[in-house]
Amino acid sequence: MATSLKTTLLYLLSLLLILPVLAQDEQKDTYILITQVQVWDAKGKDLVKSDILIKNNLIEAFGKNLKAPEGATIINGKNGTVTPGLIDMHTHIMLNGPKAFYTGQGDYGPFAIGAWAYQDMNLLLDQGFTSIRDIAGNSLGMAKAVQNDLMRGPRIWSSGPAFSSTGGHGDAGVWNQLPNENNQPNMTMNLATADGVDEVIKMARWNYRHGAAFAKIMASGGVASEFDPLEITEYTYDEMRAIVKISEDNRTYATIHAYHDSAINRAIDAGVKCVEHGFLMSEQTVKRMADENIVLSLQGYVSTVQFAEASQIPWFSPEQVRKATQVYEGAKQMIEWAKKYQVFIVSGSDMFAENTPNAKMNITVEKEFGWEPWEILQHNTLNAGKVLAMSGPARNPYREGPLGVIEVGAYADILIWEKSPLEDIDNVLPNDNIQVLIKDGEILKNTLED
Numbered sequence: 001m002a003t004s005l006k007t008t009l010l011y012l013l014s015l016l017l018i019l020p021v022l023a024q025d026e027q028k029d030t031y032i033l034i035t036q037v038q039v040w041d042a043k044g045k046d047l048v049k050s051d052i053l054i055k056n057n058l059i060e061a062f063g064k065n066l067k068a069p070e071g072a073t074i075i076n077g078k079n080g081t082v083t084p085g086l087i088d089m090h091t092h093i094m095l096n097g098p099k100a101f102y103t104g105q106g107d108y109g110p111f112a113i114g115a116w117a118y119q120d121m122n123l124l125l126d127q128g129f130t131s132i133r134d135i136a137g138n139s140l141g142m143a144k145a146v147q148n149d150l151m152r153g154p155r156i157w158s159s160g161p162a163f164s165s166t167g168g169h170g171d172a173g174v175w176n177q178l179p180n181e182n183n184q185p186n187m188t189m190n191l192a193t194a195d196g197v198d199e200v201i202k203m204a205r206w207n208y209r210h211g212a213a214f215a216k217i218m219a220s221g222g223v224a225s226e227f228d229p230l231e232i233t234e235y236t237y238d239e240m241r242a243i244v245k246i247s248e249d250n251r252t253y254a255t256i257h258a259y260h261d262s263a264i265n266r267a268i269d270a271g272v273k274c275v276e277h278g279f280l281m282s283e284q285t286v287k288r289m290a291d292e293n294i295v296l297s298l299q300g301y302v303s304t305v306q307f308a309e310a311s312q313i314p315w316f317s318p319e320q321v322r323k324a325t326q327v328y329e330g331a332k333q334m335i336e337w338a339k340k341y342q343v344f345i346v347s348g349s350d351m352f353a354e355n356t357p358n359a360k361m362n363i364t365v366e367k368e369f370g371w372e373p374w375e376i377l378q379h380n381t382l383n384a385g386k387v388l389a390m391s392g393p394a395r396n397p398y399r400e401g402p403l404g405v406i407e408v409g410a411y412a413d414i415l416i417w418e419k420s421p422l423e424d425i426d427n428v429l430p431n432d433n434i435q436v437l438i439k440d441g442e443i444l445k446n447t448l449e450d
Ligand SMILES: [Zn+2]
Pocket: 090, 092, 136, 350
């Protein structure tokens, strides 16, 4: 008996000694050392020759002649150019399929919409967008699945369904609809209408309950929607203020879809911090945005290239073509003023559905407005990362470090380009110019190996 007790005790003791070793082994740190590259850290125009050491999902060290810890994966960058992963600040992954904005109006169910969204997420990731801000659409579940590592795709900051008044830019219902009748897009919560302070508060709380990172408000008429000329203002001050207040209580912010002065000024008065589009603003309102540090989210390609030939967009009605032409006529002037007053700018493609594969054309188009490649890239990296962080400690799904920048402690979202986009911004376009794509410290693509 005594011997068997002793044996049992020795066995238990040996288990106690081994267990921590096993546990440690399971959580072993992983390292990647990148060498032989020119690094653009996104903070200025210069490139530096430097190594980068990644530990797990963050940048551990950044400097010359870094030592590789044992077991590290070593990537010889063969003189390629490193930039942070790109960030698209205005996507709509849930507005997809053949009818884009109107998908979900009865032809397809939420399952098909989700499958299309997954495809679009990966089309964006393969273009080098390691993060997206999805800004109207019920991508809340997709965002959560990516965050929990259950689905391949870019990091997603989702607004959830945008706030739209009845007849506003997010009302994709049929014309022949009764006042309290719900419609298909609303039932998927892809686009939703809410009227009055009580309803918008309820919807804001629903969005934040499901993990929304910020709020998106449809504040003026829009091009893709059917019932709202561009000139109209769609929410009262009290309604906008109520959405902003719930967002502030969640330590985050609200942004608006808007084109003209009255919607934009009312929204800024109500505490909104970011404006999408804004192409029909006056010089005075552009200056106000600069003075009050309001962010401008720019869609250069859609407004100045696609809307130049709006009749070619397959699902646009004659009225939508007319509105698109209005935007096209205002866009270049507004962008000139935004440059003049140095408004804080981020880029968001707004190129959804059939345009998703071409989202990077929203980056290259900015050279037409007179920006240098490094400034354009900042709109899609450093500046974008700062706006993503505006979701605050409570609602930012990624709080371990900054994004859109190469520095110690930042997330390891890294691209190595064969031809440098800092020399010629058009080098961002071919996906095969991206030789290495790392997201969250994981190598998703590496063509340098062979
Ligand atoms: Zn949009």
